[in-house]
Amino acid sequence: MKGRVIMKAKIVYASLTGNDEDIADMLEEDLQDYGFETDSSDVSFADASEYEDADLCIFITYTYGEGTMTDDLADFYDQLKDIDLNGKAFAVMGSGDKTYGEHFCENVFDFEKAFKKCGAKEITAPVTIENAPDDDDIALIDQAAKEMNEKLNG
Template sequence: MKARIVYASMTGNDEDMADILEEDLQDYGFEVESSDVSFTDASDYLKSDLCIFITYTYGEGKMTDEIADFYEQLKTLDLSGKHFAVMGSGDKTYGEHFCENVFDYEKAFKEAGAIEATAPVTIENAPDDDAIDKIDNAAKEMADLLNG
């Protein structure tokens, strides 16, 4: 099984999440490729069985240019038959906008025809032990679903 992780990381928190998830999925036998959203085209997901996007939400949920461009590309794809997962970090001081971009991407993947492999994983700021457990559990759910 091939997994593609694309991440957007302003502070390094989401890159850390991507690294944790990549290691987990490799332990479950996935062939994993990870890349920064700035150096990735959404069509790269077409070569994978599992499509993962990890993003931050800045402020009150407005997407930064790099995230918005990739989002627009994603919405043009047909990902029927592929599975996806979304994860990300945010700051709870923004209330209803906490991790809003994670849920924007969840909707875009569904509209592209992809099947959700696990519930979105949202964390506050940097991954702590609880967040790592959430990422580990999500990786297990993805592996159980895709590896049978």
């Protein structure tokens, strides 16, 4: 019997308060349960080129204030714009504060656009969470992981 191909997921997260690291941990655990080989890194210690070795590229970020990217985020964003991710799947998630209105989770959508420009195919809708994930948000993360698995592993 032929073995199933193990899909590789690279998760890069940016976390100021720990909320996005929690999201990354939950998603990583879900993907491992589906049989993905996962690698997770803080954006400060990651290079966008690491996505080139993955089947599934995931970026989880916070949006600070009115959407201005911190230096770590801006550096990674600039790196991302210079790589070719044709044939790769991607997903974006993140947290924000709804008191910032139209800027809520703005960086999540900035990275969504950047991945599309790199040629990657969006595999699930962006997951946006206000502040720390609650039970409803955890269900959204679980559902996104399920969609990623169904689309990549059939």
